[in-house]
Amino acid sequence: MDPKFHFQSAHCYFILAGDDQVPVVFNVINERTGTSYAKRIVRASQNGKTIFSLIASFAVPEQSQLEYQVKMPKVLFPHEFKCEMESGLAGDERSIMFHNSIRLPVEMDVKVIPTEYLIENSLPSNKLYYWMRSKADLPPDQLLHSLIAAYISDYEILNSSLAPYGLSKHGNKDRKALTMIVSLDHAIWLHQPFKADEWHLFELQVKPSNTEYKIK
Known part of the structure; x- marks a missing residue:
């Protein structure tokens, strides 16, 4: 693809569980390549079965005449608190899970806003906030920064959907x-x-679900 196009959006669908011991075959369809916009459809397969599909759009950067900014929530800034991992304690479940399981070519720094702070400051119980950035300075490759942003954007979404119900992905003494x-x-x-090597605040909001939960 012409490097003039920058990554703009992705819509991903996880169809089947993948196996990290089996090669992945990617099939890329050039759906459209215009003057200002481009679109690709990607299917990832293992053993002849599609396990993942993606619709991605790309655009030539333009200066927008219409811009607005969502109001910044009143939360702690990264330098104003330490997560449990930094403090040398047993470790925040979410931070440990992230550092142990996520696979990236760069090491990420993640700081989850403590639940106690959200409660004390009357912030919505159906929202979760965390800061994230690359620990190392990255080269000025916008595609690399965008790919890292897309990858890490899925982190914590599942846990945020469980928090209002007092649940957790792994369970602990306080949560089933x-x-x-x-x-x-x-x-x-x-x-x-x-820029993935600068601090970014992620705000996750839970929406109602009609899925049947099975708790152990």
């Missing part, structure tokens, strides 16, 4: 665990250039 939880789809839009 679900027998199974998976992500079926995911979407992301990057309206402006994204």
Whole structure:
């Protein structure tokens, strides 16, 4: 693809569980390549079965005449608190899970806003906030920054959907665990250039679900 096109959005669908011991075959369809916009459809397969599909759009950067900014929530800034991992304690469940399971070519720094702070400041119980950035300075490759942004944007979404119910993906002394939880789809839009080596605040909001929960 012409490098003039920058990644703009992705709509992902997780169809079957993948196997990291089996090669993945990617089939890319050039749905459209115009003057200002381009679109690709990607299917990932293992053993002849589609396990993942993606619709991605790309655009030539333009200066918008219409812009607005959502009001910044009143939360702690990264330098104003330490997560439990930084403090040398037993460890925040979400941070440990992230550092142990996520696979990226760069090491990420993640700081989840403590639940106690949200409660004390009357912030909505159906929202979760965390800061994230790359620990190392990254090269000025906008595609690399966008890819990292897309990858890490799926982090914490599942846990945020369970918090209002007093549940957790893994369970602990305070929260029960679900027998199974998976992500079926995911979407992301990057309206402006994204620098993954700078702190970014992620705000996750839970929506009602009609899924039947099975608790163990």
